[in-house]
Amino acid sequence: MKKFVCVAMSGVLAASFAVSASAADQIKVGGIGPTTGPAAIYGTAAMYGEQIAVDEVNKAGGAVQFDWKFEDDTHDAETSVNAYNSLKDWGMQILAGTVTTNPCLAVGAEAVNDNMFMMTPSASSQDVIDTGDNVFQICFTDPNQGTASADYISSKKLGTKIGVIYNSSDAYSSGINTNFQAEASKVGLQVVANEAFTDDNSTDLTTQVQACKDAGADLVFLPIYYTPASQILKAANDMGYKPKFFGCDGLDGILGVEGFDTSLAEGVMLLTPFVATSADKATQDFVAKYKEVSKGDTPNQFAADAYDVIKVLAKAGEKAGITADMSASDICDALKATITDPSFTYDGLTGTGMTWDASGAVSKEPKGMIIENGEYQPIDGESVSASTEAETESE
Amino acid sequence: MAKQKKISKAARTYLTSFILVGGFWGAIEAVKLSGGLSSKAAGLLIPVCAYIMMAISLNLVVGFLGELSLGHAAFMSAGAFAGVFFYNTAGAGMPEGAAIVLAFLIGGLAAGIFGVIVGVPVLRLSGDYLAIVTLAFGEILKNVLNSLYIGADSAGLHFSLKDQFSLNMEPTGKVLMKGAMGITGIRKFSVFSVGILLIALTLLFVLNLMNSRAGRAITAIRDDDIAARSIGINLTKYKLMAFVSSAVIAGFAGVLYALNFASLVAKKFDYNLSINILVMVVLGGMGSIPGAIIAAVVLTVLPELLRGFSQYRMFIYSIVLIIMMLFNRAPAFVMWRQRMALKFRSGKAGSEKEDAGKKKG
């Protein structure tokens, strides 16, 4: 058997070890994210988002055309670096990834080494952009979201006793929570319950909900993704516990969970850059196309962020005049200069007037949304200004 | 007669193992020199080395001691975190070489200590109960590391098992380990030759142990512990010896692995990783060192080779795994293979050595 496998493998190995030659007038853009495994919803969404954007860019026939390939990393740093190397062998010149934070840190170090331009749709930790000056984000950083949420709750007097339920085994969630706690104590919010769960014990979240109830929390902050959140909302409802719920961009998608009783989400507030039910044409076009490629799913913020990444790359690429025959490093330098230029702004699905500073953090406005009648409505029709604060933090 | 045969078998294992590893190293270096080594292959080198060490190390427990361990990744994790934590903090001010050597020693030591902590109670049990307790220890370590925050300020180190906030540090303090985020910003150290050197040392140690008095005692315990005890073999001592040696090797592998990436999280070393390493050992043939090496390479490279299948990748991997197990282990297939082997007896002799060279071709 061993011998048999070896003989079979050696041929394939030889084939895979050869450096593939690239010859096309399209710029090669790679994407990395989990399309299998427990985090597959996020990576798959990003993959479809990028695919739609690449098709649009190429169809529009601008000066910059993309050849695009997406690789799976199963939400694992090692596999993610493998995916990165595999894309490099394919001839990748720009990286539109990676989707999740921990793999992004590992890949970021490689990209810094190669001076490969990368923009992550959704790896939101501050550490990601700290990796190097060629690493950019299109999502809010965790400090931004945590701080903005605390400020928002306090300035709008949404609650006095705050309960938090977060995922301590998840970098995104614990990152936001850390910053939320810090800001909450600063602005005088009283956190009465700070309950964690982990990926391994998330089957039953009722205990955490009850702890918030017993502590008398009148607002529960959920810096988590929508899957566990849907479970928390149901548990609270079953218990007859009706606090206000407040979440971040990870909650977006909760209305799209198949089989979920959306009436449970009534009154849930969230800060999110993207709203799939928004009436503007760009969003509606995107949602329609997304439903087509994904065979019926509704896009979440990961898809929208990833879509915007490709569009930003196209816009900045055209402005910088990058061409397919440039090396990845030259493209990186050109894009870096263009994108951090104050005159470069981008309007997309996840925000308007986005700009980037040299740290790699985006400046855009999160929208405060409330779910009413199964749809997102802006809270008081005004947006939260948190971007200024984020800039000072990331300095 | 019997004795002579045994020695020659041992010599053959030595030879095959070292030719395998040497051939692997030579082939890779040759391709590297010619400039034909793809990024993907280059990126896989260190993980492959680490997994080879893990497979050899687990083989000590499963193959030679005959006990099932489902938590072997925990030792790798203990080594990785200890080694990298040192390398990233105290090691930062040292000369590179000294920092690396010390990181490996500290990683090995940490894994060894954890091995003793696990080994002493665990080795009282046997069979499936032992397996479940190793799994439990692995999950405990993962869970604790996942919630562990370490920070440093002028007052020294701060620890917390809750969140960054409860570290109570001065504002200027630096968080060194951030729970689920683990350790970030690791200065990478990935030198293929170091990986090969570690494998060679591991091989030397394991093969020597196996052919020593202690090794024979361990094998005797595996084959019949009551008989072994009746001839005066100290069960606890030898079981613990095998278990802790295995843990130390896994610790080294962990440091090697972790230094290859810029970020390190406890989640990586979960039950699935333990299982994957177990698969390598079982697939390679329990107790066979060359088999473990080959299986480690194949199983690490296989999912990467399946990249072309995108979303079907892991699905195909699972099918290949089932088929390989059936083909390799099902009695009916084994008989069939033996019949085939008899037919082609003459052509078989040199194939194993050829494999070593061919593999990396």
Add this chain to the structure above:
Amino acid sequence: MQFLSYLVRGISLGSVYALIALGYTMVYGIAKMLNFAHGDIIMVGGYVVFFTFCQGGMNPWLSMILAIVVCTLLGITIERIAYRPLRGAASLAVLITAIGVSYFLENGAMLLWSSEPKSFTSIVSLPALNLFGGSLQISAETIVTIVTSLVIMFVLIWFVNNTRPGHAMQAVSEDRGAAQLMGINVNAIISLTFAIGSGLAAIAGALLLSSYPTLVPTTGAMPGIKAFVAAVFGGIGSIPGAFVGGILLGIIENLSKAYISTQLSDAIVFLVLIVVLLVKPSGLLGKKATVKV
């Protein structure tokens, strides 16, 4: 009162573990193998009920029966294709194959039904039980799950001790070779065991998801491992042991979440397991194996 309500939550979770552990322990006791794919059969059962009942509006009983049939057939097929050829090989080889099957089911489910989470509608449409003037609430799902696992436990004990196939199962468990010599069709008995275990998995899946409604392709993995731990805790191979182990595990997990640490609850659960096994190496209700020289 708070304590009582945490306790009830623990029993609720524990009864689900117990139900899964019963399937685990049946298969282990008779086929002597750890069927790591058991958790994933639960997931398949969950999807069947989701598509027929939650989305298709089928009668819940009918939907349950359909899920049981599907899982039973799946279990038998898996046993026939992946496990039976390995009979006589080292038990580790079967273990690894079971892991392969588990990956196969998880990834297959992802390809078929995507990784988008689905929210399960409870198959139990009864009102919750309110005690002490509403200060202690016990959900109908909890009661149904406990009753179901108790009933299943007693039926299994009766079946194993009082029927011909049951006796044959005991014989196979005791000594496979001797059983064969006595004219027992070992393969048929093991198939039957898998059929029962997988049928139970379907029920467990539906009840697990009725209490904890998130359904994804990896839904069964973690409860599967916990239930395995529960089975060992109670003494693997012992039917009452699986029940007791499951309930205790759920209680320990939830009380440690409530009173010690939510993030370290798993570490605490596993620590208790280790301590129990060290004091009583064959589990709480397990038979002490005597080693023959």
